[in-house]
Amino acid sequence: MSASVAARPPATRWQRWRRQYTLAAVGGVLVMLWILIAVAAPLLAPYAPNAVELSTRLLPPSAGHWLGTDELGRDVFSRLLYGARISLVTGVVVVAVGAAIGTLIGGVAAYAGGLVEEALMRLTDLVLCFPPIILALAIGAALGIGTTNTIIAMLVVWWPKFARLARSLVLQQRSLEYVEAAVVAGFGPGRILLRHIIPNSIGPLIVLITLDIGNAIIIFAGLSFLGLGVVPPTAEWGSMIAAGRELVAQWWVAAFPGFAILSIVLGFNFLGDGIRDWLDPRSRRF
Amino acid sequence: MTQPDPVLEVRDLRTWFYTDHGVARAVDGVSFTVNAGESVGIVGESGCGKSVTALSIMRLLEEPARIAGGSIRFRGRDIVDMTPAEFRTLRGAELAMVFQDPMTSLNPVLRIGSQLNEAMTVHGPSAAVAARRGIALLGSMGITSPERAVTSYPHQFSGGMRQRVVLAMGMSNEPALLLADEPTTALDVTIQAQILDLLQALNRDFGTAIMLISHDLGVIATICTRVIVMYAGEIVEQGPTEAVLAHPRHPYTWALLNARPGLDQERGDRRLITVEGTPPDPIAHPPGCRFAPRCPFRQPVCDEHPTLQAVAPDRLARCWLAGENDAPFVRQPRPPRPAVEEIVTAAEPIMEVRGLVKHFRLRGGFLSKPSVVRAVDGIDLTIQRGEIMGVVGESGCGKSTLGRTLMRLYKPDRGSIKFAGQDIANASAAQIRPLRRRLQMVFQNPYASLNPRMTVESILAEPLRFHGLTAGAAATRARVDELLGLVGLGAAARDRYPHEFSGGQRQRISIARALAVEPDFIVADEPISALDVNIQAQIVNLMMDLRERFGLTYLFIAHDLAVVRHICDRVMVLHLGQVAEIAPADDLFTTPLHPYTRYLISAQPALHGPGAGSGRLKLTGEPASAIDPPSGCRFHTRCPIAQPVCAREAPPMRMLRPKHEVACHFAERLG
Structure with a gap:
């Protein structure tokens, strides 16, 4: 970009903001919308999510059932609203707990160095050796069906990526002078790691967390699709798709939960990209 | 004309x-x-x-x-x-x-030659002409064996050599x-x-x-x-x-x-x-x-x-007062101050270092054997209470490592460090913790030495609370204000974050943090080299004031010899992890005995105007590496007065003048 004598006026603050953050705003709105839906599901849902009514099974979308009914006559729209609760909660819990465990392991590894680092990082590599879905599936199958068990199974495969990222972030910070100043002040390693280093490494972690919630939602829905995850008849998007997988003519049974997953994952991804841009001053034009 | x-x-x-x-x-x-x-x-x-x-x-x-x-x-x-x-x-x-x-x-993934040639070929000459001219240019920039240089990558060159390459590109x-x-x-x-x-x-x-x-x-x-x-x-x-x-x-x-x-x-x-x-x-x-x-x-x-x-x-x-006469500006007379020399009263050593060694092991690559950086390689040093000890030398000479080892940020490999009579070289982290209060450090980079996510108040209050130096929140607050006042910042600075301050102000905060725990001994690692000259002077003055008020002892690491001469009592010249010369500041600069010291002094740019620098002692060549230091005297590869003996025997430390020690076989020739 070369300079020219002030011909066209420089872009205003708002123009630059719009150029960079429109998608992030769309993502934020989608995520907010789904959170509101999850919270207000009992108020919004026209029917109880698990009310079986065999006389009205497999009805196409209509004024009475906006998104139709499934093979047991349950209202797809109502189940979709309630399903948002499970998806959001599992997504957030898996990522939050996974990030916490991973950050601690990676942080301790980087700060301690030596044998501790070697042991922790090889453990991380060990978990990363397995295809995550297959490993989670195996652990989930061993633990039994249920939301909690599936979350535990996912956590086992979830923390390593955070451990790796946290390790590299802590290594970066550890050599900075403010950390040496904390050592010189006499602070112990726990305080230095938790109070000084990790708060300064949090930016990229937040980005990964936001981008990852969508990912966790997909994996959880995938596990539910395969029969793990929620106990029937709980309304959950993955199991709703599973129920509709053979019903080609009744496309609405599987398609609407699919769109729901698509929109929530897209929302988290747009939001995560936006946060990354905002935290990275080099890509920040606004 | x-x-x-x-x-x-x-x-x-x-x-x-x-x-x-x-x-x-x-x-x-x-x-x-x-x-x-x-x-x-x-x-x-x-x-x-x-x-x-x-x-x-x-x-x-x-x-x-x-x-x-x-x-x-x-x-x-x-x-x-x-x-x-x-x-x-x-x-x-x-x-x-x-x-x-x-x-x-320089682009790290392109060979020097292709970057240099590209700079020429985009403006006309054919590749063959450019390649020939590139080699000639690198030669005229003082790069030895330019034929080999063109096939090298930038990372194989030191900073000085890279700047020569950049100049060659500019001149191409x-x-x-x-x-x-x-x-x-x-x-x-x-x-x-x-x-x-x-x-x-x-x-x-x-x-x-x-x-x-x-x-x-x-x-x-x-x-x-x-x-x-x-x-x-x-x-x-x-x-x-x-x-x-x-x-x-x-x-x-x-x-x-x-x-x-x-x-x-x-x-x-x-x-x-x-x-x-x-x-x-x-x-x-x-x-x-x-x-x-x-x-x-x-x-x-x-x-x-x-x-x-x-x-x-x-x-x-552009000044109303520039006037016609030649010297419109005169130094204002300043109020007389007590002579600072009086502070060094009792000859009581606060820091005694014997045979200090700190090596860093670099991880070897695949099939290559790990190498050892001999950052500090046998240093003896005694610092008296109240003294300002200067440490100078090129980068890589071990000055920062020495400072950090004295602070026990690094654990020494060998040797002893006695601080106020206590051996801290082999003390565990828990044993050192009570001493941390008395040993503090001011860092080089004011942009990295303050935690960006803490307010100035929490930066200063954390060590106070941690060491239990103040009783209660009100006392802590009062002490924080007092510290800010000491370093010339108002209490308004308290609730702000480091990024809201300029480099010089941040260095003041850094100094306040070191002072918070009432230390005796402060290692200042290039505290002014990242600052503008006027801010440098302000920080130097502040450090001198604080020394007088609190009887501090400084180890002042710097590469600006003029500042070192100006403020230090004694100066130590380090070369590749070893002491080349150590002497009272004035003595060192008026009668340097080691050829390396002479070289450093003559390399310092002075305000003489062009041409006057032609009497400069010119040394060619790059500093040797601390990974594989030369045998004997480590300076012999660059030394203008080196003799065969210098490559064989490491010169012993000799006291040739009062308090003036030098490690050179032929120091008498320079004296």
Whole structure:
């Protein structure tokens, strides 16, 4: 970009903001919308999510059932609203707990160095050796069906990526002078790691967390699709798709939960990209 | 005299940044001329518009910066109105630029040769011609075996060598004008001397006009015949270097000159002359003289904006008081202070170091064996209570490692460190913790040494609470205010974050943090080298004041020998992890006994004006590496008086003068 004598006026603050953050705003709105839906599901849902009514099974979308009914006559729209609760909660819990465990392991590894680092990082590599879905599936199958068990199974495969990222972030910070100043002040390693280093490494972690919630939602829905995850008849998007997988003519049974997953994952991804841009001053034009 | 032939004519240049907070007038009506074959220096504090001027000339401005007015004529053609395509034929060919950081200005994945050739082939010559000329150029830049250099990658070269390559690229098309923006700031003083010699030779032998931008008047004085002083986006003084340095006509130039201690200057009061404050915010320049708010010679007339006027033949100054006489500015007499030497009373060692060794093991690559950096390799040192011990040497000589090992940030491999009678070399972290209060450190980089996510209050209060130094929140708060007052910051600083402060202010916070725990001994690792010269003087003065008030002992690590001579009682010269010479400061600088010390002293740029530096001790070659140090005396590979014995036997430390020890077989020859 070369300079020219002030011909066209420089872009205003708002123009630059719009150029960079429109998608992030769309993502934020989608995520907010789904959170509101999850919270207000009992108020919004026209029917109880698990009310079986065999006389009205497999009805196409209509004024009475906006998104139709499934093979047991349950209202797809109502189940979709309630399903948002499970998806959001599992997504957030898996990522939050996974990030916490991973950050601690990676942080301790980087700060301690030596044998501790070697042991922790090889453990991380060990978990990363397995295809995550297959490993989670195996652990989930061993633990039994249920939301909690599936979350535990996912956590086992979830923390390593955070451990790796946290390790590299802590290594970066550890050599900075403010950390040496904390050592010189006499602070112990726990305080230095938790109070000084990790708060300064949090930016990229937040980005990964936001981008990852969508990912966790997909994996959880995938596990539910395969029969793990929620106990029937709980309304959950993955199991709703599973129920509709053979019903080609009744496309609405599987398609609407699919769109729901698509929109929530897209929302988290747009939001995560936006946060990354905002935290990275080099890509920040606004 | 022939009519001067201008290469570059800048007329009333205005480069403005259209920010969200208003228009920042970074360059605000600058006019100057660079004649063919001339060397012109631009000097000023950071934020004065020097670099923006250069970027405007190279048309490298990025949004929101715009050239808002004025003209830049290069060889008679206006380059502001050229299309980008037209300008590209000039840039890199007739008009070249060298940047500050040689570590990032070469492409790391391309061989030196192909980068150099590309710079030429885009402007015409065939690849074969370019390749031949590239090798010749590297040779003339002082690179040994240029045939091998062209097949190397940048990472195989040191910073000084890379800057030579960058210069070769700049010179490859024989430009009429070379812009050099702080080309030696990132380099060691010894390498700086070599690069400055090279720039001078390019100017002399190729007739290339040079526009050198630097914050260091010494650097400018070494090679420039004319100097332009910039302040707050304007030129405040302009004239022949020698005349300007001898008799500055603008108080800002005067302040820049006096903030810098001379290397050859006998030491009186250790405080330096400073002007308080920082350059004004470019969004809201003061309506009158822009320097007036900081000017010690301010008069009522200064409320009116002065114009740049001729004050003598060839000399311009923007000051109402520049007048006709040669020395309008005189040092104000300062109140007498107690002689600082009296502080060193009892000869009681506070720090005793014996045979200190700290090696770093580098992880070997695949199939290659791990190597060892001998950062500190057998150092003996005794520091008396109340003393200021200076440590100097090139980068990689182990000065920072020494400081950090004394702080026990690193655990020494061998040797003993006795602090106030206690051995801390082998103490565990828990045993050291109570001593941390008495051992503190001030760091080099004010931008990295404060936790960016903590307010100033929590930065200062955390160690107070941790060590239980204050009882209760009110006492902590009062102590934080007191500390801020001690370092010259108001209580308003308390709730702000580090990024809201300038480098000098951050260094004050850093000093306040060190003082919070009431230490006895402070290691200051290059505390001023990241700061502007005037801010350097302020920090030095602050450190001297605090030393008097609290009887502190400093280990002062620096590469600026002039400052070291000015403030230190004794100075230790380190070379590749070993002590080369240790002596009282004045003695060391008046009668250096080690050839390395001589070399360091002569490499320091001085305010003599161009040509005077020709008596400089010239050493060729790069510093040896601490990974595989030379046998015997580690300096023998670069030493002008080396004998065969130097390669075989390491010289012992000998005391040749009172308190003056040196490790050289032939020190008597220099004495």
